[in-house]
Amino acid sequence: MxxxxxxxxxxxxxxxxxxxxxxxxxxxxxxxxxxxxxxxxxxxxxxxxxxxxxxxxxxxxxxxxxxxxxxxxxxxxxxxxxxxxxxxxxxxxxxxxxxxxxxxxxxxxxxxxxxxxxxxxxxxxxxxxxxxxxxxxxxxxxxxxxxxxxxxxxxxxxxxxxxxxxxxxxxxxxxxxxxxxxxxxxxxxxxxxxxxGEPIEDRSLGLGGESVDRDVAQSVVDTSEVINTLRTGGLAAVGYAESPASEDADDNVNVVTSTTRQALLTGTSLPDASTADAALLVAAGRPESLSRKGVERARSWVEEETGSMAVRGGDFPLATDDIAALVLLGGVERSPRVQEFMNRAAEAQAQTDGRNEGEQKRDAADAFQNDELDDLL
Ligand code: GDP
Structure with missing residues (x-):
């Protein structure tokens, strides 16, 4: 992009x-x-x-x-x-x-x-x-x-x-x-x-100019998939994890799935943001270690975990000995962390305004549209 x-x-x-x-x-x-x-x-x-x-x-x-x-x-x-x-x-x-x-x-x-x-x-x-x-x-x-x-x-x-x-x-x-x-x-x-989302021929693939054969990449991410994942608007988060790839292709099924789990469960930019309207899973690594079966399983798991039916996926061929999973989550405004933050912010504003904190508590469900926070514009 x-x-x-x-x-x-x-x-x-x-x-x-x-x-x-x-x-x-x-x-x-x-x-x-x-x-x-x-x-x-x-x-x-x-x-x-x-x-x-x-x-x-x-x-x-x-x-x-x-x-x-x-x-x-x-x-x-x-x-x-x-x-x-x-x-x-x-x-x-x-x-x-x-x-x-x-x-x-x-x-x-x-x-x-x-x-x-x-x-x-x-x-x-x-x-x-x-x-x-x-x-x-x-x-x-x-x-x-x-x-x-x-x-x-x-x-x-x-x-x-x-x-x-x-x-x-x-x-x-x-x-x-x-x-x-x-x-x-x-x-x-x-x-x-x-x-x-960049065309592969437009980029060197990192690490000492070593190149990775474009033709072996199975399903490459397109910029439009990033845009579509973010299309729901509102808030988004990214998750990431990496683990060493195995020499054994069968083992890499598990490496891809467990790395994806880590990316989403412990590696997101917004902890506990696992409910999303849409998601994009990018599996990065050498094409021969990005197990197709692993990527498909990981994608189904992301679907279940986020409750989103719109989980896109693709490979990112990269000259590295790791397998990395990058998950973009679109539409995370209902996640607990956002609710918790908006409550914290509204309480802080109430303190700043000298109003009664207790009055500011809001049902978590409408915290994101919290009326106690003044719009800036
Ligand atoms: P501004 O210059 O008035 O926009 O304010 P700052 O950018 O200094 O600070 C705003 C917020 O950004 C604070 O909550 C800081 O903790 C945070 N912050 C400041 N510098 C950095 C940084 O380099 N990285 C990150 N991640 N956060 C920062």
Whole structure:
């Protein structure tokens, strides 16, 4: 999927950089361009991307702090400048635009929904978001900001792939310590997803220029399958796991199925997100180790586990000694983790507003459309 990334805010810039670097290292060329947008000049310095500074008139390059309403406002004011900065990069070959942001801060939290809306208004390709949820130990302002941002982003973007900062944290790490490691994980997962839909002749297959014969790949993923999996809109998640491939073809039936189970049960970007409207299973590895039987079984298992009848699947031939399973889940807004987060965010907003917490508790079923969270736009 030929994509252009726009990283908004500090997390957005760092994650967009990690993604662009991963795509480059692997030689995938799915990421055609990446730009960082911020209201804080210092956070743009040192990023190896082209940058756009917004809100200079208002905050003089010092950022918006944790004020996401101000983040939304400065993005709106300078939307023309940002769109001009992007216009030469988005062309007829572009298949998707990704707005990447941490939802708990100010610039990314407020700016990402504004930018997604603007991009959708102008471009005919899907506009997706990669939204990062604050870890549980981040303060209530982060939780409330992320709740409002997510509510708005889910409406404006065609789909929002959610990454929970608690999901891939090594135990004992603080969010800050684990940040670089989390960013690498995001880059590999989202990077593989974008590359999976690329025509094979367009990419080198990683690892020392060794090539993998295109003809032996049995069923290759098409960009339209990624788009269709995300078509239900709302929220999405990615799961990933890898295990060493066996020399024995029969053993690889089990390696494919058990790796897929791990990807979905313990490896998702949004823990416990296993109920989905649609899913895509990408099995990556050397074509001779991607057991057909294993992939078919894994796909049926994903169907049962997610309760979705729309489980697509395909291979990603890759020169590696592992078998990797990447699962994209579309339509995960009913999952417990989302409900739990939206409740947490609404309580945090109530605290911030000085209202009675007890009054804010909502039935989990309508938490996602929580009326206590104000829309940002
Ligand atoms: P902004 O610059 O005002 O948009 O705010 P930040 O991006 O600094 O922070 C917003 C949220 O993103 C917070 O919840 C942070 O924990 C999270 N965050 C900040 N930097 C990173 C990062 O490099 N990676 C990840 N995964 N999350 C980050």
């Amino acid at each position: 030929k994509s252009v990334l726009v990283g908004v805010g500090q997390a957005g810039g760092k994650v967009a950089t990690a993604l662009a670097e991963y795509d480059d290292e692997m030689g995938f060329h799915a990421i055609r361009d990446a730009v960082a947008v911020n209201s804080a000049k210092a956070d743009l310095q040192g990023l190896p991307l082209d940058t756009v500074l917004v809100g200079q008139d208002v905050v003089k390059g010092h950022g918006v702090g944790g004020d996401n309403e101000l983040g939304a406002e400065v993005m709106q004011r300078d939307a023309d400048e940002v769109m001009t900065g992007l216009s030469g990069r988005i062309d007829s070959a572009t298949e998707a635009i990704f707005v990447v942001a941490g939802l708990g801060g100010g610039t990314g939290s407020g700016g990402a929904p504004v930018l997604a809306k603007e991009l959708k208004r102008v471009y005919d390709v899907p506009v997706y978001a990669v939204g990062i949820l604050p870890g549980r130990d981040e303060g209530s302002l982060y939780q409330a900001n992320a709740g409002r941002s997510l509510k708005t982003l889910a409406r404006e973007a065609d789909s929002t792939i959610l990454i929970d900062n608690d999901a891939w944290r090594e135990s004992g790490d603080s969010v800050a310590e684990g940040m670089a490691a989390i960013n690498e994980r995001i880059a590999r997962r989202v990077g593989l997803l974008l590359a999976a």
